Amino acid sequence: MAKHMMTNHFDEAKALDDTYVMHTYGRLPVEFVSGSGAELTDSTGKVYLDFLAGIGCASLGHADPVVAAAIKSQLDRVWQVGNYYYVEHRGELAQAISELLSTITDEEGHAMGSTGTLWKTFFANSGAEANEGALKVARRWGEKKLGGASGIITARQSFHGRTLATLAATGQDVFHKSFGPFPDGFTSVALNDLDALAAAVEAGGACAIMLECVQGEGGVWPAELSYLQDVRDLCDEHGLALIVDEVQTGFFRCGAPFAFQMAGIEPDIVSMAKGIASGFPTGAVAARAELADLMVPGDHGSTFGGNALAAAAGLATVTELVQRNMGEHVIATGQHLAERLAELPHVTEVRGRGLMRGIQLDVPIATPLVDEGLKAGLVLNHIGDSILRFLPPLVVTEQQIDTMAEHLAMLIEQLA
Ligand SMILES: Cc1ncc(COP(=O)(O)O)c(C=O)c1O
Numbered sequence: 001m002a003k004h005m006m007t008n009h010f011d012e013a014k015a016l017d018d019t020y021v022m023h024t025y026g027r028l029p030v031e032f033v034s035g036s037g038a039e040l041t042d043s044t045g046k047v048y049l050d051f052l053a054g055i056g057c058a059s060l061g062h063a064d065p066v067v068a069a070a071i072k073s074q075l076d077r078v079w080q081v082g083n084y085y086y087v088e089h090r091g092e093l094a095q096a097i098s099e100l101l102s103t104i105t106d107e108e109g110h111a112m113g114s115t116g117t118l119w120k121t122f123f124a125n126s127g128a129e130a131n132e133g134a135l136k137v138a139r140r141w142g143e144k145k146l147g148g149a150s151g152i153i154t155a156r157q158s159f160h161g162r163t164l165a166t167l168a169a170t171g172q173d174v175f176h177k178s179f180g181p182f183p184d185g186f187t188s189v190a191l192n193d194l195d196a197l198a199a200a201v202e203a204g205g206a207c208a209i210m211l212e213c214v215q216g217e218g219g220v221w222p223a224e225l226s227y228l229q230d231v232r233d234l235c236d237e238h239g240l241a242l243i244v245d246e247v248q249t250g251f252f253r254c255g256a257p258f259a260f261q262m263a264g265i266e267p268d269i270v271s272m273a274k275g276i277a278s279g280f281p282t283g284a285v286a287a288r289a290e291l292a293d294l295m296v297p298g299d300h301g302s303t304f305g306g307n308a309l310a311a312a313a314g315l316a317t318v319t320e321l322v323q324r325n326m327g328e329h330v331i332a333t334g335q336h337l338a339e340r341l342a343e344l345p346h347v348t349e350v351r352g353r354g355l356m357r358g359i360q361l362d363v364p365i366a367t368p369l370v371d372e373g374l375k376a377g378l379v380l381n382h383i384g385d386s387i388l389r390f391l392p393p394l395v396v397t398e399q400q401i402d403t404m405a406e407h408l409a410m411l412i413e414q415l416a
Pocket of ligand 1: 127128131159161212216245246247273274
């Protein structure tokens, strides 16, 4: 009886959503109503192992009690006052971000020290907004230091968001078919091709290079660490700002606090979102003080950005990530995940870093794998026909990875 009623609840929820919500996503037939750690529960009570984490957001796992307590405590005081005022926790969160951004790590992501750099943050609400801010800081740099240069060079297969400027920055033609005209000044070159990048810089007019250290939405394609070092050198040679989009890779997703640290470089501008507040909607862009100080009152803003709830959620998340030594956990479990994925049938390549992994399949079964995975209690994600992407909550255990891998191996055998 209870089950019957709950099934009706899902049908009703689906009908309402299908009728009244814009169809900008192909939706899977499930409504998740609760979660804990790397598990999600749907409206019928079925439990799933989650290898997507709300698209890379629930860094501490679903409904983490410490973050929940911080939000609840703030909820009873004040939510939104606007950026004309000081907001509790916002400064502390920005300081914590500055310290994380200054971390020196080795190539695997183990923390080794601090650069001592001062980073200043602007708070937004999403990754795309964070990147909009990054682009504005870079163009201000071009205006003040590079004689008005405004061009932004990005990478093919990149993804930077869904606003018009971030779509223009996104180096995938499929995103440029409609909704034009886009803002001018964007060009993209193949990732890991230094000659192509150098030629684009030599062509003149650029103020910045913008990259993801591991391209997420484009199919989990890592930038080589030596390439990132060369890009830094190229920027230094020409005075360009280096923007690193850490929206997906940041906050220990790849092991290091931020993925650029594994290359031993320091960017000028870093955008972030997803994992920053363990799923509470927040975005941010940080810049080294030299660039950040070029932005003055009136240059940029956001009504909700850095609101009291987001600041509380972000500060609790970042504090917990550091206190729980999440980087070391991600390095170990990320390695385990990569090994288990490499053993799967029909996998020709495992890509990525830490707990951001992609597998290339030699059969085009990625979509049915996601559908069948859901039926089997696995939340999976595909990019195109033959890539699966894994972004579990960072608290995922080796045992949960083993369970997922065993189920996935069977599903691949069935569908291939
Ligand atoms: C690297 C990167 N940048 C930007 C974005 C856009 O973030 P949002 O969807 O929060 O606007 C994403 C989203 O997937 C992303 O992966």
